[in-house]
Amino acid sequence: MEEYNVARVETGIQGLDEMLGGGIPEKSIILLCGGPGSGKTIMTLQYMMRAVSRGEPVVYVSLEESMEKKTKNALAFGWDLVDAEANDMIETLDIYMVPHSQGVVEPIERRKGKIQFSIENEIETAVKRLGAKHIIIDPVTSILVHESRSGKKRYLIGQLFDTIRNLGCSAVITSEGLPSVGDFYMEQFLSDGVFLLNKDLIDYTMIKTIRIDKMRGINFDDQPRRYIINNRGFQVFSSEPVLV
16 A cells, blocks of 8 residues: 555554554544453553644543552553643543443443533543544443443444544544454544554463554554563563564
């Protein structure tokens, strides 16, 4: 594929930017898929703090684990979310979903209480107030888990993605679990890029790998590459084979 001066956004993750040839295309939506303990949340926090270091505001939507817990965990990597929020570099939406009868699910913001309109409206308001360049949603699965109707799930995903695109932001959205062959996931088709985080036990050793399954508009390394998580965060070994 020939590239035509694609504007890039560095993820701030050593090795991953090399796999991408410099970073993700600007204003793209990235879907990050992986199971529990694969490092999805750490990757989103690292991406966010890299954006903050460039002076680019971020709206972070937490839909499962509380932002209080994420903020405490981030300090282990030297990332001060409280300071960044105090300086209007990030705005967090700390939301959990409460299921009711007949398939109705009510979003609640932990600090503000019941959301009057919709999550999309809350995101749009926060982006415009902050002048945000980036949106992070962790994980999108929480929006869909209580909805059994496939048509409704596709509508919810489509509405969310349309909101992000209309705001002109770059986005990273996490999804719990890896896609199965033959299953239809609307978020995969609508995303500009899909990153898969996998864990395999090989010869009694846990091997973690990242693979770029899809990335529109640029050339990229599509081979699985080993990664680790240490006190500096997420690190990808982009020039090494998975097994030696």
